[in-house]
Amino acid sequence: MTADSYGIDQNPMNQSVIVITGASSGIGEQAALQLAQRGAQLCLVARRREELERVQALVAARGGAAAIYPADLSVEEEVDRCAAAILGEHGHADVLVNNAGRSIRRSIRNSLDRDHDFHRTMQINYFAAVRLTMRLLPRMIERGQGHIVNITSMAVQAATPGFAAYVASKYALEGYSRVLAAEMADRGVQVTVVHYPLVRTPMSSATEVYRKVRQMSPEQAARWIVRAIDKRPARVGTLLGEALETANVLMPGTTARWTGRVFRYMSKLQRSGIG
Numbered sequence: 001m002t003a004d005s006y007g008i009d010q011n012p013m014n015q016s017v018i019v020i021t022g023a024s025s026g027i028g029e030q031a032a033l034q035l036a037q038r039g040a041q042l043c044l045v046a047r048r049r050e051e052l053e054r055v056q057a058l059v060a061a062r063g064g065a066a067a068i069y070p071a072d073l074s075v076e077e078e079v080d081r082c083a084a085a086i087l088g089e090h091g092h093a094d095v096l097v098n099n100a101g102r103s104i105r106r107s108i109r110n111s112l113d114r115d116h117d118f119h120r121t122m123q124i125n126y127f128a129a130v131r132l133t134m135r136l137l138p139r140m141i142e143r144g145q146g147h148i149v150n151i152t153s154m155a156v157q158a159a160t161p162g163f164a165a166y167v168a169s170k171y172a173l174e175g176y177s178r179v180l181a182a183e184m185a186d187r188g189v190q191v192t193v194v195h196y197p198l199v200r201t202p203m204s205s206a207t208e209v210y211r212k213v214r215q216m217s218p219e220q221a222a223r224w225i226v227r228a229i230d231k232r233p234a235r236v237g238t239l240l241g242e243a244l245e246t247a248n249v250l251m252p253g254t255t256a257r258w259t260g261r262v263f264r265y266m267s268k269l270q271r272s273g274i275g
Contacts, residue, residue, distance in 0.1 A: 013040040022100030024051035030222035036064025073128035083135030092139040097149040098129035125169035144188040157245035192228045195237030
């Protein structure tokens with residue numbers, strides 16, 4: 001599947017209450033703008049109040065409605081406070097998009113004394129997403145309907161070298177998502193996992209070599225979220241990602257060796273200034 005295959009149809013969202021984390025920039029911001037045009041009632045979550053207010057104003061300019069909930073999701077008490085505020089004002093959430101994330105590029109060999117890298121990525125990419133889900137899930141179960149959209153990465157399918165902390169946290173979220181989907185199968189709550197390839201965001205631009213390769217735009221990436229909410233598939237991703245995941249299952253040793261060689265070659269090009 002390609003980004004273009006996830007188009008947006010024109011039917012409104014019927015005032016669905018949609019919570020988006022990481023909504024102050026990048027994919028989250030673009031998803032908010034696109035969902036606002038579909039008639040959704042948006043709950044925008046991020047750390048920076050001023051940036052949330054900026055996105056809120058953009059939504060309003062397009063005739064949409066958005067409430068903002070500034071919160072540092074790496075702090076458990078702030079996750080609880082955010083969820084309580086959303087439920088207090090809206091009564092429920094129809095859709096939760098766990099989009100907030102953190103990435104660290106550092107090899108395992110250079111991380112031997114940096115346990116905090118793994119703690120930080122797990123805290124926002126996994127624990128925060130799980131905690132917010134757990135706080136909003138009871139009302140979904142009571143109402144017999146709901147949808148959790150968890151944003152992961154093609155890096156999970158490819159086991160990308162240099163990103164052990166990030167990939168591990170997204171693997172954890174994917175494992176949780178699969179169990180959640182199985183347990184909620186007969187309760188009206190659906191789960192979608194989105195495996196993004198590279199998306200041109202501030203997070204990806206921090207890696208120099210990625211600035212020189214083709215990346216999906218935030219607008220294209222946001223269309224995947226809109227399509228996921230419309231169609232509620234179990235997974236959204238690319239054919240390449242599916243192929244890499246299949247190769248990891250069928251030929252794990254060979255796939256690991258070739259993946260390592262490819263990324264060592266890319267790193268060499270970057271150091272030489274060719275890439």
